[in-house]
Amino acid sequence: MIQMFSISKTYPSRITVLSDLHLEIQAGEFVFVAGPSGSGKSTLLRILFGAEKPSSGEVIVNGIRLTRPGFKKIHRLRRTMGIISPDFKLLENRNVMENVAFPLEVKGHAPNEIEGKVSGALRRVGLQQREKDSILSLSAGEKQQVVVARALVDDPQLLLADEPTGVLDNRMTEEMMEIFSELHQKGTTIVFATQDTSLVQRYPHRMIPLSAGGRGVVEQSEGV
Ligand SMILES: Nc1ncnc2c1ncn2[C@@H]1O[C@H](COP(=O)(O)OP(=O)(O)OP(=O)(O)O)[C@@H](O)[C@H]1O
Ligand SMILES: [Mg+2]
Structure with a gap:
C-alpha cells in the first residue's frame, strides 16, 4: 500500500x-x-x-x-483515503451531518446513498443524536468524533x-x-x-x- x-x-x-x-x-x-x-x-x-x-x-x-x-x-x-489531520478542519457553518456528508458530496454520491452512509458513520462514533447540531455546539472530543466519522464514512x-x-x-x-x-x-x-x-x-x-x-x-x- x-x-x-x-x-x-x-x-x-x-x-x-x-x-x-x-x-x-x-x-x-x-x-x-x-x-x-x-x-x-x-x-x-x-x-x-x-x-x-x-x-x-x-x-x-x-x-x-x-x-x-x-x-x-x-x-x-x-x-x-480517509484523512484525520489538523489540515482538514470541520466546516463551522455546517452541521454535524453536513460535515460528514461533505467528502461524499465532493465525490458525487447520490443523496440517498449519502444519507445512509452518514448515519452509519455517526452511529459508529456514537454521535447519531447530534446529527443536526452545529459544529460550534460540540466539545473538542465530540468534534474529533465528527472528524473520525468523516474519515471513515466512505470505507477508505x-x-x-x-x-x-x-x-x-x-x-x-x-x-x-x-x-x-x-x-x-x-x-x-x-x-x-x-x-x-x-x-x-x-x-x-x-x-x-x-x-x-x-x-x-x-x-x-x-x-x-
Ligand atoms: N511548514 C513547515 N515549515 C517549517 N518547519 C516545519 C513545517 N512543518 C513542520 N515543521 C517543523 O518540522 C518539525 C516536525 O514537525 P511535525 O509537525 O512533523 O512534528 P510532529 O511529530 O507531528 O509533532 P507533534 O507531535 O507536535 O504534532 C518541527 O520542528 C516543525 O517545527
Ligand atoms: Mg503532529
Whole structure:
C-alpha cells in the first residue's frame, strides 16, 4: 500500500525532519508512527496524502507515485483515503451531518446513498443524536468524533490518522481504538501517528519510531 524510498524532508527553515527514511506498509496493516513532538509524524503523514513533498526520495501510495504529483492524481488518491489531520478542519457553518456528508458530496454520491452512509458513520462514533447540531455546539472530543466519522464514512482503503485520540479522554480513546480495530479487521490499512507511548504499548501493532532527533536537526553548514 505504501512504499517510501530514502525519504528526506528539510524545510526551508533548514530543519531536517526526516532523513533517509525507508518504509513499506502492506495493504491491511495497522502501523503506529510514534515519536515526541517535533519528530516529524505529521510531516510523514502529510507527505503520504500529498500535502507536502519530500526534499528527496520516492513515495508510492496505492500505486500512485507522489514525488511529482499532478493535481488529478492526488485527487484520485485521496478518494481512496480517509484523512484525520489538523489540515482538514470541520466546516463551522455546517452541521454535524453536513460535515460528514461533505467528502461524499465532493465525490458525487447520490443523496440517498449519502444519507445512509452518514448515519452509519455517526452511529459508529456514537454521535447519531447530534446529527443536526452545529459544529460550534460540540466539545473538542465530540468534534474529533465528527472528524473520525468523516474519515471513515466512505470505507477508505487507507486511513491516515494524525493524533486521532489527542483530545479524547480515556473512555473515548478506548472507543476510538475499538472503531479503528474494527476497520482494520475489515481490511483497511491504518497509519496512526501518536505521541502516546501507552497507546502503542497497549495495542500490538507495528511501530515506526521517529526519534527526538527529528526535533530540528538543524544543518550546520551555511550555503552548502
Ligand atoms: N511548514 C513547515 N515549515 C517549517 N518547519 C516545519 C513545517 N512543518 C513542520 N515543521 C517543523 O518540522 C518539525 C516536525 O514537525 P511535525 O509537525 O512533523 O512534528 P510532529 O511529530 O507531528 O509533532 P507533534 O507531535 O507536535 O504534532 C518541527 O520542528 C516543525 O517545527
Ligand atoms: Mg503532529
